[in-house]
Amino acid sequence: IIILKNNKGKEIHKLRYDFNWYRDSEKRKGGYTLELIDPESICLGFQNWTASRDSSGGTPGKKNSVYQTDYKPEVLKLKLVEIIDSLRITLTFNKSADSVKASVNSNYFLNNGVGNPINSKISGPDFNQVMLTFSEPLSKGYTYRITASNVSDCKNTIIPADFNSLEFTISRNISKNDILITEILFNPRAGGSDFVEILNKSDYPLDLKDLSIARMIKDSINSIQQLSKKQVFIEPGNYIALTPDPDNIKKEYTIKDTASIIKIDPFPIFNDDAGTAILISKGQKIDQLSYSDKMHFQLLKTREGVSLERSKLNRPNNDPGNLRSATSASGFATPGYKNSQYSDDPVFQENFKLASKTFSPDNDGYEDLLEMNYQFPGPGKIANVSIFNVHGVLIKKLLKNFILNNEGSFIWDGYNEQGQPAPGEAPAQVLHRGERLGHLAVGHEQDVERHPGVEVAQPSGLLDPGRLLHHPHLRELRAQLIQVAAAGHV
Template identity: 35%
Template sequence: MGAKLAKGFFITTILVLVCNSLFAQWADNFDDGDFTNNLEWVGDTNNFIIESGVLRLNAPAQTGIAHLATSSDISLNASWRFLLTLDFNPSSSNYAMVYLMADVQDLNFVQNGYFVKVGGAPDEISLYKVVEGNETLLIDGVDGRVGLPTVEIEIIITRNSANKWEVKSKLAGEPDFTSEGNIVDSEVVSSAYFGVFCKYTSTRSTLFYFDDIIVLGSPFVDNEPPELLYYSTPTSSQILLAFSETLDTTSVIINTQFLLNNTETPTNIFALNSDTILISFNTKLEMDNSLEILAIPDVEGNLLDTMLQIVFIDPTPSNYRDIVINELFPDPNPQEDLPPFEFVELFNNTNRIIDLKGWEFTDGSKVATFSSVLVYPDSFLIICPVAAEVDFIPFGKTVGLDIWPALNNGGDALVITGNNGTIIDSLTYSSSWYNNAEKDNGGWTLEQLNPASKCLGSFNWGASINEKGGTPGMVNSLYPINADFSPPQITQALLTETLAEVWLTEPVTNGLYQGVISSPLYNITFDLAEPSAYLKGTIEDVIHLNTYNIEIYLQDCNGNTGIANSLLINIANPATEDIVINEILFDPYYGGSDFVEIYNNSDRYFNLKDYKFSNETSNSVITDTTLLLEPKHYLALSENIVFLKNEYLSPDSSLFKTELPTMPNNEGMIVLKSAKGIIIDSVVYNEDYHFSLIDDVEGVSLERISSAVSSISKDNWRSTAESFRYATPGYKNSQSREPVNKGVITVSPEIITPN
């Protein structure tokens, strides 16, 4: 082992330091044989000894680490000098570190400080900085400098008033010091400890030596009050405050004044650790709060007075649809009046502020992660590629994402997840959601109709109708202006054999709906896979009556619930002449149209969906939707029902617009068929059926005289009376002669006299 520094040099240095009152100083040459008093070194004391006035590692013969530290607040305009001997060739498994500045006593857990490393793989002497536990190399010394069988080296590190650092070293036998490099760095300004650290293998556990340590300079003098680093709101009545330095927590609890929203004082102040306090109040925090702080002290007695603006961020985890995808712009081209970039609009569907920190937005192939972004209740956030951020800022609050999941024009699956991985919103859109062939070619956004709707998917989306092409950052153009607070009602309910069909005033949410039919009493279930205003279900062993009553508990897309009830009409299968052709016009006035009137000759209900009129060569479907024909009811069908209303005063309730087969003016045939193709009634007509004294039959209909007599009979048809304007579409025929029941006629009084 190499010799110690000359005692004369060591004593002279100490005298110089003592005489210079501008500097603090300390030194230890271990000549007293004791490292636990005057100076006190702490740490792995069992692994060190003093031998011949030198501090020596004396650890068990096994791989390990060991350290010692002593109090030292010297940090500025300073120098550190020491003698180190490594009685081996250093390596990545065997090296020494000397902590010039450290914030904690245990050198395994230094968060802020500086250290010199001697050895390691490059066999060099290097200076490192530690900030928040992260090490940074500042001075990379000369490689191979200590690649020797035995290293005896004296090292000096200086930091001047301009925060310029320099590391110098002198090996045994060298006449002068060699500079390992210099750098300017001022990030860490305070210190609490100086220390030595050894990393070793089993064969090197006694071969580290430290001696003649001299430290001089100035301690950091804190004249600044503490700064607030951040705050949080762990509960609705608590505020956590974290500061930049150690506080005098006893004084904080006793003397510091806190005032919330100009009125509320804390019920409790608790120091979570040396720089963090938790304040509790009796009242709940508002969304935006003020917190006045008077006289919060650090350990040096510096006082902070400040006014903080505290935003209450509810720590409750967000749930599904708390934040919703509210508008999409997958295809910006051709451009309308929006920036030519994709965007997605998010909407806060809650009454609380939500922080998107740690949330993710993905299309399954790319994932974008949000930094801290506050979204206020009932407000919008535009997200877009970072390059487009400046273009969308004029439309509202905008965040540009470095990673952008591109929106496919034809459709894509988008997902928003919270910081705990919970799915907050998702949708799989397609270009069909536009429901507009012109707008789905590009330049128009897809808008959500109602962000609060319980009916999701294509039902709740459509093409924007805003003239700019979309509404980023504002209420969607499709949003319903008038709020709906009424539960859905039944507009029509039909029973066809065992199938019950129900039409509603508005769509209801998907799910199972239970209904009750009476009387007799039947239970029925409607299973709805997606939102719809149409329900269907089946019942077994039904007793067929004309009508029933049905009740269903329903929920619409706005969450309105209630019991809807209605008549349930039993739809019959017609027999021949249950429905009769009752009147025909085959030679209309100029500008008019043919019509056929049918009459329900029974006491049952019929659904004319998919019924047909036919002639000798063609068929015409009356309607492909439900069309109810009530018992004893007339219905006139024509291509021009306005003509019938104006010319013949027909009632709206008895008219239906449809295409009819060709009806020649001289003669022809018209046939009525059921949805199953069964012939219900047919008429062979001829213009000769008209009353012979009518000179011009144009605009004159043929009326059926009796529904009880076959329509094939020529004698069952006559021209409509002139007094009825020559046609009665939609109401009782002028020539109607329905049979009446025969009975006994009595006269009272039996004697009748003149006058």
Template identity: 30%
Template sequence: VSISFATGYDIGFSSIAATPEDLTRKDPVSLKTCIKNFGSLPASAYSVRFFYDGNRNGHSDPAEQFSEYQGNVLAPRDSITCTALHAPVTAGENSFAALIEFPPDENRTNDSAWINVMVGSITSDILINEIMYCPAGDEPEWVELFNTTSDTIDIKKWRISDSNTSIKSWITRERKAVPPRSFMVVAKDASFAEFHPGVPFVAADFSAFNNFTPDAVVIYDNHGNAIDSVMYTPSWGGQNGKSLERVDQEWSSQQSINWGSSRDSAGSTPGFINSIARLDYDIEIGHPCQRDIIVNGKAVPVVLFSVYNIGRHGVDTILLRFYTDINNNAQPEQSEFLQTLRSDRPLPAGDSMEFSESLPQLVSGENTVIILADWPRDTNIKNNRATVSVKRGFEPRRIVINEIMYDPLPGQTEWFELLNRSDDSIDLANWIFHDKPGSTSMNSFELSSQPFVIESGGYAVIAADSTLFQMYPDLAGSESRDRIRILNRSTGLSFNNDGDDLILKDLTGQVIDSIAYIPAWHHPGVEDTRGRSLERINRDMDSNDPRNWSTCVNMAGGTPGGINSVRTTGTNSSSMISLSPNPFSPDGDGFEDFCIIRYNLSSLAATLNIKIYDIKGRLVRLLANGEQTGPQGEMIWDGYDDNRQRARIGVYVIFLEATDRTNSSVATAKAVSVVAVKL
């Protein structure tokens, strides 16, 4: 048995619709409702209120009401149409509601009506901003979208296709908001997150793009309208794991000049500003280079570079900061700060400005200089930084040639030794040495392409091959090996036995030390010098003074990596002339074989004569004859006379005469030296 009751008062909605059907975010929304009196009594004094669910909470909040209709008398079974107009709303799915207010109403179930309205976008609301159509390895293909508007856009029920537009794939069927001026990536699968963690994306199983032939990317809104499309060819860029990036969002998507390969070190920039993007405000530092200037006779490094305004608008003053990356962490730190430089004029859009900045604070060797350009309104700071390797030369004789084996025994190798006489550690990476240049060529070798650091007072040994370790087994230890470079040259180092040049140059090509040795530099008392090195006697004296070299007296024939067997050092003295050691014994045993004659003159520049007499006043040795000198210096007497005969045991008078080159005044001094023998 069915029993029905007729209500006296019952008005409600019979329909609700939104027009136009193909709404876009620029169109006002017109809501049309039909209200019917389902009751048996006339209805009056009712109203209809309209709401836009802007906060998307599914409720008709009072603040969301945008229109109201006051109804007149509505007879039973009669109906009336009510309309309301709402301003344009954001693209995507939007909800509207209509509510009837009629206090006597006996049936509230039909007093409300809801409608979901799909609002479409207009062309270029969402742009295709970056395409990874030829990824490397297992990275999936992907397309980056950019919301160009100031409103959030819901891309629910958007689709994507390649050049075959008859096959469109869903981007997402769920609500997905793209905030204003923000990015959203459409990736072929969810593995995108492994390659670009933290970048917002949706996974969509779209058709694969062509890697080596032309293809297209087309995106469609919720009405099926094409919002943006790109017809690309591989010649535009984007090959070998690099994405194809858009240059300017204001230029056409179909222009080849508006696309290019990503310049980012990672090969792409999903979720971020494109590496080649043209922005409103964007300055870029060009590739810097080095040039040296001479200041007070010394080379000072200068960095040359340009700053480009690649943005759409001009910029005012630019602040440039310079750092030296001391700890090699590729980050500018306050402790590494060098100096600042400020531009002296505005920089119009599309223009550039050249800079030249000297950096006298840089230390000798290779310096990594970081340049930062600072302008507060810049919207892309990735290109505000440049790095340049700046090489600064070393002062001469910081490193000296200390020992050379130019005539080894058969089956042994040529080698030479360097000594760091400076107070700092020095890296010999990219230093070279060569012999005497010939008419057409010379033998040139790099000491090391890797860091090769020699501490203050330390030695470095350069050998042609590893037979060095057979000659000197003590060098085979791990600590010694760090100071040795084996060049693996079966033909040796090309030293001539009858004399040659050995020239040492730093990483800038500046000559640091050189010798032009001849066999006569060997000790006259050594008949066979084969397999014996030439050793430097005093590290502070002239490298090309024959008196500063002699034959190694060590049983091994050389002392690579250690103190020279004939090494002698002078003693500091304020006297005009001093001798050390005194007595000395020139017997070739490596102990006190040489006498260092140290002098201190009042003249800044003088002509020097040093004569040695025996106890009877006979001239034994003319040690210095008209040599030019400064106020201080040293000479070595090896205990031999001018005929290269060893001086007899006894007392000798060292007579020094210095003529001032400016006023011709003459200063003289005498000292007594004793030639002895070891008991």
């Protein structure tokens, strides 16, 4: 700040300058003065200053090289609204405003039944910020519009109607599962960068300032990092990828909207083999994702640079098969937009239903996994799930004494007990249910002795309907049997 006083100590003029006034990155490095443009408009502040155009770098004792008496600066505009608390907001104009008019309460109006502020305080020496205080707290989750009328710049030019209002939102508190972790790249290519993708699953804009990302190691949360120091909203249904190096992510992968990639620095370090990412808001756990490189598609040539994507948003991340390798067609990651492995939950009435009657485990993003969905009116069900081929030979024991949620799914990736791709035969799947959920099996009529109590459901094109067996103890459960025709290479 430079202050000019007369011989009696009275302040005549005061200037608080900034390097940004140069408007020239080279001249601001040194050797050039800042010059006043219009001496008759000193109230215009930083808009009335710029770097000297003189070849010597300045004009000491002479008329300024940028002197203009007819200089027409930019009109007054409302530039920014910042929320201080439930009662106060700060307005920022693009240049200095008249301090008297900017301090009149009736010159400001807030919609949604709020009205005029009870106090308007402008801040010097730039006089481009006004703090407004209201009598009643503003409501969370509401979007407001503030209008500044009859406010002028120091030359008495009234702010135009096109630039005198702005909208802002009072964010709701972020609740559990309002924001989900939908994708993670934890093992980037050499020289690459991690990223964690999030999705606003709620119906409201949510403020990233209220959200932090961290990692969990042995039930201990550490490396907590706030996502934003200022108000930045993620709109309902929008995805955002968080990374320490947005430029690298934009270089390595297809990006649909650069605004969906946000830099977080420092960023939690996620191990290349396994770990847990967690979202926190005001001390509450919002969502977490535990990953392992063993979750990747087994036939990948390399796992470096391949993200794990959340397939079903309404299922927990730890549901078997809900985290899948991003498809090769997508470039092995989809930062900032819908996942390549995204799948809607089917609507069904039966206890069990296949998401599809076919599957081809080649990681092309289409029916890579055989998914068996279930739904019960209450908890307490236990499942043993096995896969047999059409000859009754065991292929894979999928689950053993697995406690079920009210709803969820079983996933088979097409691999046998030895971790090898199963032979290319179309399996039939059968439910065996006693007092609790029993085996999910496949087989022909002759397999009944090998698997007593099993009712065999016909896979399309494989069994004669006339040879379908009906076990007497399972007759009442016939509606719950799953009929599968799994084709393609399994």
